[in-house]
Amino acid sequence: MTWTTAYLAALGDPDGTPSFMPQPRSFSAQTVRQAVRLRRGGGALRLVLSNEFGHTPLVIDEVTAADGMPVLCQGGARWEIPPGRTATSDPVPLTTAAGDEFVISCFVSGDAEPAAYLHSAQRTGEVLHSAERTGEVLPGAERFTSLYWITRVLTDAPAAGPVVVALGDSITRGDGTSADRDQRYADHLQRRLLAAGLEGAAVLNAGIGGNRLLGPLFGPTMTERFARDVLGVPEATHVLIMGGLNDLAMGSPADDITGALFALARRAQRHGVQPILGTVTPMMGSVYEMFRADGNEEARRAVNQAITGQRDWHVADFAAALADPDDPTRLAAAFDSGDGVHPGDAGARALAETVDLDLFK
Known part of the structure; x- marks a missing residue:
């Protein structure tokens, strides 16, 4: 069976x-409950x-999904993932x-470090004491807006329609947009594609806040993680590349x-993945x-002139x-x-509306 990507998070280095x-946090004798939005469904995940x-x-002692359904790894409830690795459930x-919305609860009886995370995920997660792991969320649950450990959700549904990876920094990730309302530009683009009749379309958000092309910040550069986050999605048909803002800020x-x-x-x-280059957005009011x-500003204009002046690839003039x-x-x-620097909800919608949907038909 071929599994395709229903959700992707490009995790960085704590x-x-x-x-x-x-700073990222650790967990001890707690349940970490997080939710992600699926881009495509299916009969199994x-x-x-x-x-x-x-x-x-x-080490995660127990992982559960909707209404306490167990998520096993190699037939057992306990997950033990070596440093530098990932693990995929049964x-x-x-x-x-x-x-x-797919809700995942991870119960750790001991200590668990951040390991891999997004510092700003624009979605609220919850930390519960160990005794609460099978109960409803209590009003006193501790809340956070980062994302820990969850890097992908796969589905048994075959790929159908365009699969677009949005590679970028905090603007792609959605900093500045409303939490828990799916207002990132990738979310808006997903809705546009489906409204245009492109059934099965999936826009996967591979943004990391603070990320750069030329130097590490919040983890590997876009260049270093390209194999993981873009080429590592076998069904990807397009990649929207939006980078350079943080490199300009660092003097590149x-x-x-x-x-x-x-x-x-x-x-x-x-x-075999069609690239679409995004221009670098304004920042002098930062x-x-x-x-x-x-x-x-002069460097930003030079980058954008090079992007819009080339004729090899399509451009989204963000x-x-x-x-x-x-x-x-x-x-x-x-x-x-x-x-x-960061667009709000209306700005993220404007970014999505800039992308030519004919590129995906």
Whole structure:
């Protein structure tokens, strides 16, 4: 049987979290309950958990899905994942549809480190004491908006329609959009594709906040993780590449950024995946000084001119979609989440509407 991807999370390295950011947490004698939104359904699912960046084995005593259904690994309830590895569950006989929420509860009786996570997942998870592991969520449950360990959900349904991987940084991940409302640009693009009659379409979000093309931040670079998050989805038909913003903030030259973007596009093409390059969005209204540093706007324009000027690959002009008409170095107020860099819900919708749906037909 061939399993296809119903959900993807591009997890990063907890040790790569900058000191000025909220730090990832560990768990001990607790249940970690998290939910993900499935892009396609089927008659059975398999869960993939990651200890990719862990230093010790990740031991989870019990994993359950909808209404306490056990999620077994190699026939047993206990999962033990070595450092640097992932583990895939046995098939779970659960009928689902595209758009369903899939809730996963992981009970750890001992200590469990973050191992692999998204620092901002735009979805609320809950931590319960061990005695609560089979009960309903209590009002006093501790809540968080990161995502731990869950990297994929697979379905037995065959791939049908375009499968688009959205590769990027925090804008792709959805920072600035409303939590628990599926307002990321990949969510909006998913809805557009289905509304256009592209049945079976799946837009998989492979964004990591703070991610770069040319240097590590929150884990491996887009270049380093391309094999895992794009080529590692065998049914992928397209990749939307949106990168370079954080490289500009770190002072990387425009030529190096465009070189890295074009190298990813060529790599995708060699593997039969159609690349779509996104322009770098405005940032001069940012509340963060590093984005407004001298020379950054000139470098951003140079990157975007190289992207829009080439004729080898299709382009999504994200910069034009979000720019203030009176000052295109800044985000339009209607699209700004408030920090001058990340689009809010309306801005994420505008990004999705910029993508030409004819590319997927």
